[in-house]
Amino acid sequence: MADEAATLPLAVSMGEPAGIGTEVLLKSYAQLSQAGSSAPVFFLIDDPARVARIVREIRAPFRVTTIEDPAGARDAFSQGLPVLPLRGIDPASLAHVTPGQPSAATAAAVTGSIRQAVELALEGSAGGVVTLPIQKSVLSEAGFPHPGHTEFLGELTAEADLPAGMPRGPVMMLAAGDFRTVPATVHRALKDVPASLKADELVRIGTIVARSLSYDFGIQAPRLAIAGLNPHAGEGGLMGMEEQETIAPAIQALRSQNIDATGPWPADTMFHAEARAQYHAAIAMYHDQALIPIKTVAFHDAVNVTLGLPIVRTSPDHGTALQIAGKGVARADSTSAAILMAARMAYSRALHAG
Ligand SMILES: NC(=O)C1=CN([C@@H]2O[C@H](COP(=O)(O)OP(=O)(O)OC[C@H]3O[C@@H](n4cnc5c(N)ncnc54)[C@H](O)[C@@H]3O)[C@@H](O)[C@H]2O)C=CC1
Numbered sequence: 001m002a003d004e005a006a007t008l009p010l011a012v013s014m015g016e017p018a019g020i021g022t023e024v025l026l027k028s029y030a031q032l033s034q035a036g037s038s039a040p041v042f043f044l045i046d047d048p049a050r051v052a053r054i055v056r057e058i059r060a061p062f063r064v065t066t067i068e069d070p071a072g073a074r075d076a077f078s079q080g081l082p083v084l085p086l087r088g089i090d091p092a093s094l095a096h097v098t099p100g101q102p103s104a105a106t107a108a109a110v111t112g113s114i115r116q117a118v119e120l121a122l123e124g125s126a127g128g129v130v131t132l133p134i135q136k137s138v139l140s141e142a143g144f145p146h147p148g149h150t151e152f153l154g155e156l157t158a159e160a161d162l163p164a165g166m167p168r169g170p171v172m173m174l175a176a177g178d179f180r181t182v183p184a185t186v187h188r189a190l191k192d193v194p195a196s197l198k199a200d201e202l203v204r205i206g207t208i209v210a211r212s213l214s215y216d217f218g219i220q221a222p223r224l225a226i227a228g229l230n231p232h233a234g235e236g237g238l239m240g241m242e243e244q245e246t247i248a249p250a251i252q253a254l255r256s257q258n259i260d261a262t263g264p265w266p267a268d269t270m271f272h273a274e275a276r277a278q279y280h281a282a283i284a285m286y287h288d289q290a291l292i293p294i295k296t297v298a299f300h301d302a303v304n305v306t307l308g309l310p311i312v313r314t315s316p317d318h319g320t321a322l323q324i325a326g327k328g329v330a331r332a333d334s335t336s337a338a339i340l341m342a343a344r345m346a347y348s349r350a351l352h353a354g
């Protein structure tokens with residue numbers, strides 16, 4: 001990790017303050033900072049007084065260090081968790097957070113933290129962005145127009161240049177070790193999925209995944225397995241036509257671009273261990289088709305990563321877990337994995353950029 005740790009510090013957005021985000025980040029800091037100079041350096045964008053209060057409440061064996069800019073994170077990291085104050089947000093909006101009870105009153109801080117993290121990454125002050133989970137329903141109540149980070153990040157980075165040859169995302173991928181799944185449609189009602197599947201969109205997603213597996217993850221000849229939509233991948237048209245009309249033509253188009261894509265595979269049998277050994281990433285047709293297998297097998301290890309962005313972005317795979325917020329029982333493995341993955345991706349991008 002020595003070289004990876006030498007890249008720019010990672011910016012961590014605060015996520016829902018009534019959820020488990022702060023707790024898992026503090027636990028990750030306690031764990032990862034043990035690695036000393038080989039630990040990836042990161043900082044949280046939040047209200048330092050709020051975070052310091054939580055650190056005192058849980059009697060964490062470290063403190064919070066307020067930094068004025070990302071450059072201050074490296075020196076501060078060995079002393080305590082570096083926290084960069086939220087820009088343009090009244091800290092009073094975060095003064096009355098009750099664990100487990102999210103409120104629209106904190107929405108500006110939550111979305112402002114993401115925006116600030118992305119800006120720092122785009123201007124080259126941060127090596128990438130790690131987002132802590134947001135409560136999507138509460139942000140929506142407050143007028144936030146995006147169903148999740150993925151779409152918001154696409155908008156925030158729409159004008160920025162991508163690495164050479166990388167088509168523009170955003171594309172969501174969940175990854176745990178060699179197990180990688182991509183939902184071709186993301187935050188969409190199931191009833192709307194069939195009509196929204198388009199061959200050219202599947203080709204764009206497949207191209208981004210293949211390119212990113214090489215560029216960000218060092219897989220030189222990525223193999224993609226594409227799922228069908230219907231039971232038994234349509235059973236020759238008996239159970240649906242999307243495989244023949246949309247998915248198979250997209251696979252042909254990917255193959256004509258020398259991308260090693262196969263399918264459409266029946267989704268029920270493509271995720272067991274022997275099947276997974278045949279490919280580097282599965283492209284599923286909808287959110288739960290992609291996320292159920294990986295969260296079942298690797299809930300505490302998986303990372304949510306956005307491909308096809310001008311910046312690196314990862315996140316723990318879990319949500320705000322309001323039921324256990326404030327109880328001290330949340331596991332930080334996925335957050336630590338997200339930080340380590342972002343550091344590795346930032347290092348890989350820095351190497352490519354020369
Ligand atoms: N990247 C993001 O911002 C994400 C946000 N969400 C949002 O989170 C909210 C809650 O979503 P849910 O579907 O309930 O999923 P969830 O992941 O918050 O919780 C599902 C179950 O897993 C448990 N759990 C989650 N994280 C855990 C951890 N670190 N340690 C131990 N147990 C843990 C919870 O207690 C609950 O039983 C929703 O608003 C959802 O949209 C969900 C996923 C990702």
Ligand SMILES: NCC(=O)COP(=O)(O)O
Pocket residue numbers: 147148149150151291304315
């Ligand atoms: N289930 C994954 C999820 O909802 C995360 O979405 P995003 O906030 O990363 O776009």
